[in-house]
Amino acid sequence: xxxxxxxxxVVMPILGIAALLVFYRFFRGPSVVDRVVALDLSISIxxxxxxxxxxxxxxxxxxxxxxxxxxxxxxGTVAFSYYLTKNVKK
Amino acid sequence: MSxxxxxxxxxxxxxxxxxxxxxxxxxxxxxxxxxxxIKAATMGAGFILVAVAINFTEFSTTAKxxxxxxxxxxxxxVSGHMICRTAYFSGVKLWKNSVLDDLKGxxxxxxxxxxxxxxxxxxxxxxxxxxxxxxxxxxESGQLE
Numbered sequence: 483x484x485x486x487x488x489x490x491x492v493v494m495p496i497l498g499i500a501a502l503l504v505f506y507r508f509f510r511g512p513s514v515v516d517r518v519v520a521l522d523l524s525i526s527i528x529x530x531x532x533x534x535x536x537x538x539x540x541x542x543x544x545x546x547x548x549x550x551x552x553x554x555x556x557x558g559t560v561a562f563s564y565y566l567t568k569n570v571k572k
Numbered sequence: 573m574s575x576x577x578x579x580x581x582x583x584x585x586x587x588x589x590x591x592x593x594x595x596x597x598x599x600x601x602x603x604x605x606x607x608x609x610i611k612a613a614t615m616g617a618g619f620i621l622v623a624v625a626i627n628f629t630e631f632s633t634t635a636k637x638x639x640x641x642x643x644x645x646x647x648x649x650v651s652g653h654m655i656c657r658t659a660y661f662s663g664v665k666l667w668k669n670s671v672l673d674d675l676k677g678x679x680x681x682x683x684x685x686x687x688x689x690x691x692x693x694x695x696x697x698x699x700x701x702x703x704x705x706x707x708x709x710x711x712e713s714g715q716l717e
Contacts (some may be wrong), residue, residue, distance in 0.1 A: 485575040485627075489582065493620075496586040500593035507596050507605075515659040516602055519609055522651065523596060526613040529640070530589055533620040534582065542633040545624070549640050552647070559651035563658040567684070570662045 489538045497534065501527050518562045525555035578623045585619025588612050601667035602659055610652040614644050 501524060508520035532548040595608030618641045625637040661684050666673060679686045 485578060488579050493582050493586045496583075496590050500586075500590045503593035503597045513602065513659070513662075513664055515655055515662070515664060516605070518655055519602075519606055520596065522655075523592060523609050523613050526617050526644075527589055527593075529644070530585065530617045530620045533617070533624045533637070534586075536624050537578065537582065537627050542624075542628050542630070542636070545633065545636045545640065548621075549636070549643065552640060552643050556643075556647040556651050560654055563651075563654040566658045566662060570658075570684075 486538050489534055493534050494531070494538075497527055497531050501531075514562075514566060518559060518566075522555055522559050525551055525558075529555075574626060578627045581626065582620050582623040585616040585623065588616030588619060590616075592616060601670065602664050603656065603666065603670075606652060606656055606659075610648050614648040617644055 504520050504524045504527065508517055508524065511517045511520060529548045529551050532544050532551070536542055536544050589612070592609050592612035595612065596605055599605040599608055621637045621641050621644075625634040628634065628637075660675060678688075
């Protein structure tokens with residue numbers, strides 16, 4: 483079994499199931515902070531999918547996208563928490 | 573040989589991420605959900621990026637993957653702390669079976685300042701006001717004399 487086949491048929495389905503579970507929590511989540519955490523985790527799964535796709539296609543140009551996605555996840559979580567805290571104070 | 577190592581490490585990473593997602597769905601409480609999610613998902617993405625770094629033998633790709641790992645490991649605790657603080661101040665309840673709430677009654681819910689910080693500021697304020705009072709008292713007494 484080659485590396486590409488293994489990554490396509492074993493690792494990517496596991497990541498897909500994880501993404502489905504996270505989106506279940508994203509739509510179900512009782513409070514806003516649950517959804518923010520689900521968004522953060524889904525972006526982390528996106529970084530992992532990009533890394534696995536790098537191994538499948540043997541092209542390393544996608545790693546820049548992974549870095550930018552990690553940055554956006556951090557900034558999004560911090561901005562959400564900042565504005566939610568501001569909203570509570572009123 | 574390198575392929576087998578890449579397979580094993582990427583499978584471990586994918587399983588970590590799957591455990592994080594299952595914990596996000598199944599845990600009863602926001603705080604336990606957060607505690608599962610931040611650590612396990614960061615670990616899983618880190619493992620898959622280590623697999624990328626092993627797979628490509630070029631130095632630039634390995635450096636890029638390691639920098640993404642470093643960035644994830646630095647930023648995940650910060651974002652987890654901030655969102656957990658927001659959740660506590662916005663009144664997300666703990667699980668009904670949870671035992672310990674150390675922060676309960678230790679902060680002002682309006683200004684969101686901890687009591688330990690506030691007492692320090694009060695002390696300094698009271699010292700300032702005391703010195704001002706004594707000064708004004710002195711000046712008044714001087715005028716009276």
